[in-house]
Amino acid sequence: MNIIVCIKQVPNTNEVRINQETGTLIRDGVPSIMNPDDKNALEEALCLKDKYDANVTVICMGPPQAKSALQEALAMGADEAILLSDRAFGGSDTWATATILAAAIEKLGNYDIVFCGRQAIDGDTAQVGPEIAEFLQIAQVTYVKELTVTDHTLKVTRYSEIGDYVMECKMPVLLTAIKELNTPRYPTVRGIFDAYKSNVRVITLEDLEIDITQIGLKGSPTNVYKSFVPVKSRHSELIEGSDAKLKAAALIDKLTSLKLI
Amino acid sequence: MVRAKVNQDINFESYNDVWVIGQLDNGKIHPVTIEMLGVGKNLANQVGKKLAVVMIGNDIQEECGKMLHYGVDKVLYLQHQLLEDFSTDGYSIAIADLILEKKPEVVIFGATSFGRDIAPRIAARVGTGLTADCTKLEVDETDGKLLQTRPAFGGNMMATIICPKNRPQMATVRPGVMERAKFSQEVYGDIEIITPELSEDRILVKLLEKLPLAHKRVNLIDAKMIVSGGRGLKSPDGFELIRNLAEKLNAEVGSSRACVDAGWIDPSHQVGQTGTTVRPEVYIACGISGAIQHLAGMGESKYIIAINKDPNAPIFKICDYGIVGDLNEVIPAMISNIERVKTLEL
Numbered sequence: 001m002n003i004i005v006c007i008k009q010v011p012n013t014n015e016v017r018i019n020q021e022t023g024t025l026i027r028d029g030v031p032s033i034m035n036p037d038d039k040n041a042l043e044e045a046l047c048l049k050d051k052y053d054a055n056v057t058v059i060c061m062g063p064p065q066a067k068s069a070l071q072e073a074l075a076m077g078a079d080e081a082i083l084l085s086d087r088a089f090g091g092s093d094t095w096a097t098a099t100i101l102a103a104a105i106e107k108l109g110n111y112d113i114v115f116c117g118r119q120a121i122d123g124d125t126a127q128v129g130p131e132i133a134e135f136l137q138i139a140q141v142t143y144v145k146e147l148t149v150t151d152h153t154l155k156v157t158r159y160s161e162i163g164d165y166v167m168e169c170k171m172p173v174l175l176t177a178i179k180e181l182n183t184p185r186y187p188t189v190r191g192i193f194d195a196y197k198s199n200v201r202v203i204t205l206e207d208l209e210i211d212i213t214q215i216g217l218k219g220s221p222t223n224v225y226k227s228f229v230p231v232k233s234r235h236s237e238l239i240e241g242s243d244a245k246l247k248a249a250a251l252i253d254k255l256t257s258l259k260l261i
Numbered sequence: 262m263v264r265a266k267v268n269q270d271i272n273f274e275s276y277n278d279v280w281v282i283g284q285l286d287n288g289k290i291h292p293v294t295i296e297m298l299g300v301g302k303n304l305a306n307q308v309g310k311k312l313a314v315v316m317i318g319n320d321i322q323e324e325c326g327k328m329l330h331y332g333v334d335k336v337l338y339l340q341h342q343l344l345e346d347f348s349t350d351g352y353s354i355a356i357a358d359l360i361l362e363k364k365p366e367v368v369i370f371g372a373t374s375f376g377r378d379i380a381p382r383i384a385a386r387v388g389t390g391l392t393a394d395c396t397k398l399e400v401d402e403t404d405g406k407l408l409q410t411r412p413a414f415g416g417n418m419m420a421t422i423i424c425p426k427n428r429p430q431m432a433t434v435r436p437g438v439m440e441r442a443k444f445s446q447e448v449y450g451d452i453e454i455i456t457p458e459l460s461e462d463r464i465l466v467k468l469l470e471k472l473p474l475a476h477k478r479v480n481l482i483d484a485k486m487i488v489s490g491g492r493g494l495k496s497p498d499g500f501e502l503i504r505n506l507a508e509k510l511n512a513e514v515g516s517s518r519a520c521v522d523a524g525w526i527d528p529s530h531q532v533g534q535t536g537t538t539v540r541p542e543v544y545i546a547c548g549i550s551g552a553i554q555h556l557a558g559m560g561e562s563k564y565i566i567a568i569n570k571d572p573n574a575p576i577f578k579i580c581d582y583g584i585v586g587d588l589n590e591v592i593p594a595m596i597s598n599i600e601r602v603k604t605l606e607l
Contacts, residue, residue, distance in 0.1 A: 013415025
């Protein structure tokens, strides 16, 4: 079984703070991490490697610094890691990103499962996975929370707001993982040493068969028109009182006077 | 199949009308559909075009009829036996083919797990841009293009996205944010039934089973009041206090992501960037620090009340009323005061 896992290196948006005075993001000192949903995808692929001796190739589109995310993937147990990096890829929206990833996957060929995370914590779009699946013309199941292999098919449980759907599909298939799928392993010390020794292969634009009008900033059908930090517009009042009971009473009186209770 | 391309210098004149892709959950119209009809009508009016709702299924004539009470000009009913249950392939192929045939200018989907499954597939199939999880949709006065605003960077920023060179302009819309279309007693518009070209072999994923929800469905979206618990509860038992207060107020119980991740409460109670977005009259946040991802899910509440031991908690900067104190003392005191007020009313 051959599995290709798509990962992204993202700033840890949980640690981003806002400079209240200037209304801008403080990005300095925010660590870069492997996108959490992608780590779940990688972990599931590694479980399939443990159980069925699957081959796990991890690909990542990003700037040169994204190599560290790929090394972490190798340290966790992936067999091969590939960085897709080129100036021409910069500024890509989800269409352009999916175009590039799909081209790389086609070049690698011979895959049974393409495993992605549901969404990245910086873009939060959840679009790249399904767009890759459409470009590759393969089946997809998103929001995967459970996966079992039976003969030559996969039984996949998909989350939904109205209850889980249990689906069956043949391979090749693209899956997107959510955090409920598994708990990712930590790299072993041995894994970390081995990762240092192995090479992350780098693929650039000229290695891929791509229509350049479909990638990068110019090839992206969506653009950012403007961005802003949401402005706080509430007047906050702390309820006074010498102890919790008095404060609680004052609050309830306040809410009653506002006819909310 | 030759894959689609973007930026092909298409003729914008041939693209007309605003489409809402309706969602049915087990045969019932999902509220986000009505919300999208609300914003869809505004958009259609602003650009002087028609509003259509696309309904997908088999034997849903009645649901299609209901849509005629919500200000649509047309219902496009994609009817096929293979569309009876959701499938990525069935829905994506049917909707994409319809878009390619009828050329709408704008297409919007609910940003539910289903909408987010098919919308990118359809955008890739048709060859156009898609913006995810919009909380605001407006028309640019100067040239009529769609301005699509959404939270970005994990909810730390807002970004307005445009799709200047491609049509249709597609977006998924966050449920629970837009104002719902008004129900009218009068019926207006007509239903066009379209049978898409589908065959079993094109549906690559088979649905084996639909599992029922593990817990009772929590209705955070319609709740007028929500009492929510966070890490400050210190243990799952803390939700006992939350539930008691919620009961006294006829409120729903919410939770921050931290408590859900810790297994203290079912994910269906989660409010936030990756949980549910809510807009109640009153949101009472107990032991919740006020991280951006949580605010993204409740920041539009009419009144925000915060109870937290830490005077420096960010939530105190965005609440209307806050109590710095131990929720284990404050909440019981609130409960007895509510009882006091209620007895006075009698």
